[in-house]
Structures are given as C-alpha cells and as structure tokens.
Amino acid sequence: MSTPPADDLELVVQPAEAGTRLDRFLADRLGLGLRGLRRWAEDHEARVNDRTAAKGARLAAGDRVALPSLPPAADWRPAPEPDLEIRLAHADAYLLAADKPAGMPCHPNRPEERGTLVAGLLASYPELAGVGDHAREPGLVNRLDSDTSGLVLLARTEPSFRALKRSFGWRQVAKQYLALVHGAVDAPGRVDLPLAHHPGDARRMVAVLGPRTRVRGKPLPARTEFEPQQRLPEFTLVRVRARTGRMHQVRVHLAAAGFPVAGDALYAPRGSAPPAGLARQFLHASGLDLPHPAGRRLRLQSPLPPDLDRVLEALARNRLGR
Numbered sequence: 143m144s145t146p147p148a149d150d151l152e153l154v155v156q157p158a159e160a161g162t163r164l165d166r167f168l169a170d171r172l173g174l175g176l177r178g179l180r181r182w183a184e185d186h187e188a189r190v191n192d193r194t195a196a197k198g199a200r201l202a203a204g205d206r207v208a209l210p211s212l213p214p215a216a217d218w219r220p221a222p223e224p225d226l227e228i229r230l231a232h233a234d235a236y237l238l239a240a241d242k243p244a245g246m247p248c249h250p251n252r253p254e255e256r257g258t259l260v261a262g263l264l265a266s267y268p269e270l271a272g273v274g275d276h277a278r279e280p281g282l283v284n285r286l287d288s289d290t291s292g293l294v295l296l297a298r299t300e301p302s303f304r305a306l307k308r309s310f311g312w313r314q315v316a317k318q319y320l321a322l323v324h325g326a327v328d329a330p331g332r333v334d335l336p337l338a339h340h341p342g343d344a345r346r347m348v349a350v351l352g353p354r355t356r357v358r359g360k361p362l363p364a365r366t367e368f369e370p371q372q373r374l375p376e377f378t379l380v381r382v383r384a385r386t387g388r389m390h391q392v393r394v395h396l397a398a399a400g401f402p403v404a405g406d407a408l409y410a411p412r413g414s415a416p417p418a419g420l421a422r423q424f425l426h427a428s429g430l431d432l433p434h435p436a437g438r439r440l441r442l443q444s445p446l447p448p449d450l451d452r453v454l455e456a457l458a459r460n461r462l463g464r
Contacts, residue, residue: 152206152207152208152209153167153168153171153206153207153208153209154204154205154206154207155167155201155202155203155204155205155206155207156203156311156312157203158312158313159201159203159311160201160202160203161200161201161202162200162201163197163198163199163200163201163360164188164190164195164196164197164198164199164200164201164207165197165198166360166362167201167207168188168207168209170311171307171308171311188207188208188209189207189208190205190206190207190208191205191206192206192208219271219277219278219280220249220250220255220258220260220261220264220278220280221256221261221264222261222264222265222268223256223257223261223262223264223265224262224265224266226257226261226262226265227262228240228241228242228243228259228262228263229241231293231442231443231444232440232442235298235299236297236298236299236302236434236435236436237283237295237296237297237298237302237306237434237435238263238267238281238295238296238298239293239294239295239296239430239442240259240263240293240294240295240296241291241292241293241444242259242286242290242291242292242293242294242427243291243447244288244289244290244291244422244447244449245288245289245422246258246259246288247259247288248260248279248282248285248286248288248294249276249278249279249282249285250278251278259294260278260279260280260281260282260296263281263296264280267281267296267298269298269299270296270298272300273296273297273298273299273300273302273303274297274300274303280296281296281297281298281303282294282295282296283295283296283297283303283306283307283310284310284317284387286427287390287393287423287425289422289423289425290423290425290426290427291425291426291427291444291447291450292319292426292427292428292444293427293428293429293430293442293444294427295430295432297435301435302435305433305435306432306435309432309433310387313385313386314432314433315430315431315432315433316383316429316430316431316432317383317384317387317427317429317430318381318382318383318384318427318428318429318430318431319381319382319383319384319392319425319426319427319428319429320371320379320380320381320382320425320426320428320446320450321368321379321380321382321392321396321403321404321424321425321426322374322377322378322379322380322403322404322405322417322420322424322450322453322454323377323378323380323396323401323402323403323404324376324377324401324402324404324410324414325376325377325378325400325401326373326378327368327369327370327373327378327380327401328370329369329370330367330368330369330370331367331368331369331399332365332366332367332368333349333364333365333366333367333368333395333396333398333399334363334364334365335349335350335351335364335395335398336349336350336361336362336363336364337349337350337361337362337364337388337389337390337391337394337395338350338355338357338358338359338360338361338362339357339358339359340357340358341356341357341358345408346390346408346409347388347389347390347391347394348394349394349395349397349398351398362386362388363386364385364386364388364391364395365384365385365386366382366383366384366385366391366392366395366396367382367383367385368380368381368382368383368396368399368401369381372454372458374454374457374458374460375457375460376417377404377417377457378401379454380396380401381428382396390408390409392425393406393408393409393423393425394409396409397409397410402414403423403424403425404416404417404420404423404424405420405421405422405423405424406423406425407423417453417456417457418453418456419452419453419456420450420453421449422449424450424453426444426446426447426450427444428443428444428445428446429441429442429443429444430442
C-alpha cells in the first residue's frame with residue numbers, strides 16, 4: 143500500500159459510511175459546509191485509493207481518502223471577551239467541555255457579533271484560536287442551537303480536534319438530552335426519519351416522510367430515541383438519545399413523533415401554549431459519553447439549569463393541586 147505525502151490528510155471510510163458521496167463524507171468528517179467544501183474542491187483534488195475521484199463518487203468501507211490540504215479558514219476571528227462567564231463541566235490538556243447557557247450562540251456568524259461561547263473561552267484559553275477548520279469556530283467540536291443549553295466540546299490542540307471529530311463522525315459519541323414535550327409519552331419511542339433542509343425556509347429542517355416530501359438538498363439519515371421520565375399536566379419530560387448529529391435533529395424528530403418540544407418557536411404547532419414561566423425551548427444537552435483523545439472513556443453530565451428546573455417544579459405543583 144502506498145503512503146500519501148507527509149502534508150496530506152488521509153481518512154479511512156468506516157462500514158457505517160459505505161455508500162456515502164465523497165463530498166458529503168468530507169463535509170461530515172471535517173465539520174465543513176458543503177458549499178464551502180465545493181468551492182475549495184474546485185482548485186484541489188481529493189484522491190480515493192490513490193486515484194483522483196469526482197465529488198459525487200460513492201465510497202466503500204475501507205477506502206482511503208487523501209486530501210492535499212485542508213479548506214482555508216474564514217478570514218476573520220472572534221475577539222476574546224473576558225467579561226463573559228462560562229461554566230466548565232470539564233477541562234484538561236486535551237479538551238474543554240463548556241456548559242453553554244441558553245441564549246448564547248456557540249460562535250459568531252458575522253465579524254461584529256459579540257457574546258458567543260468561543261469569545262468567552264478565548265479569553266482564558268487563547269490556544270483555541272489555532273485549532274479547527276474555521277477561524278470563527280476556534281476549537282469547536284460540536285454545536286448547540288442558541289436557545290439550547292448544555293454541553294459543548296472544544297479541543298485545545300489540533301490532534302485532539304481531529305480525534306474528537308473522528309469519534310463524532312464514526313458515531314462513537316453518545317449524546318443525551320432532556321426535553322419537555324407536549325403530550326403524554328407513555329412508552330419509549332424511536333424516530334428513524336432522514337432530515338433535509340426546508341425548500342422555502344432556510345431556518346428550518348424537514349423530516350422526510352416519503353418521496354413526496356419537498357426538501358432542499360439531499361436528505362441525510364438520522365435516528366433519535368426517547369423515553370419518558372416524568373408525566374406532568376399536558377407535558378412529559380423525556381430523556382433523548384441522538385444517534386446522529388443533524389441540524390435541529392431532536393426538535394424535528396420529536397415534533398414528527400407528535401411530541402414537539404415545549405417553547406419551540408419553529409417546530410411546535412401554532413397555538414400550542416408553553417408552560418407558564420418558560421421563556422425558551424425546553425431542551426438541554428445533559429450528557430456526553432465519548433472516547434477521550436488520551437485513550438480513556440470520558441463521561442460528562444450537565445444538570446438541568448435553574449430556569450428549566452423552575453418550570454418543572456411549577457408543573458409538578460399544579461399536578462398536586464398546590
């Protein structure tokens with residue numbers, strides 16, 4: 143077997159990735175958007191098993207994908223903001239696990255945007271600035287919606303970043319959420335529906351129910367499992383396991399199952415009133431179980447934040463008639 147040049151990055155296709163298009167494989171593995179990846183690919187060639195391959199080539203398990211370089215990072219970087227207070231659930235020489243509060247974006251989407259998770263962490267961990275594929279997302283391994291609270295991973299070194307991205311790409315990371323949903327969930331459930339972008343609303347994703355579902359772009363497989371934890375008046379607290387990591391996956395899949403997340407402005411049906419005191423979607427990334435870059439297993443937990451805890455307490459009091 144030939145050896146790629148020293149400055150190449152080589153990726154090996156895993157059995158679960160067999161049949162994936164080359165461009166989608168690279169976007170998922172490297173954490174890149176397809177649009178940016180395709181622009182970069184116009185001037186660079188990826189090779190599969192030492193041969194140049196088209197972006198639409200389907201991959202087989204064991205294929206070796208080599209890149210001559212990585213797509214360039216954005217030409218602007220978030221400025222450190224030392225006044226932002228961010229609680230850490232874990233920190234070591236390899237990675238950080240931040241407990242992101244609701245209302246805080248993980249990274250800026252515009253050069254002038256302030257108040258993001260990465261800006262707050264850069265003030266204490268400046269080495270993050272040299273890690274990752276995008277300068278505006280220093281060290282970020284996973285992301286949460288702005289209104290979702292909970293655990294976010296950041297790598298402190300480039301080798302750790304690559305190792306963690308591989309773990310996510312190979313589905314070796316168990317992601318757990320707590321969600322309050324409309325309706326009575328009486329038994330565990332599972333949703334296996336591909337997700338794709340909404341054809342007319344860039345903010346939304348769509349669960350693909352069949353060939354007639356109108357979408358933009360290619361649907362991607364997604365799986366979500368949930369089980370009831372606490373029945374409350376008109377709502378149920380559920381524990382959710384996301385087996386894949388698609389945009390808005392938990393929110394879309396729960397809504398497709400008939401149990402939309404309370405307070406979800408995008409996916410809860412119109413007229414479905416959230417419980418009193420809830421000012422955002424009731425979704426919290428409560429757990430991560432993953433291979434640590436150093437070779438051990440890392441298990442992280444984040445308790446339900448006070449704003450969501452208060453909502454549960456009020457619903458429980460109502461149930462008891464107090």
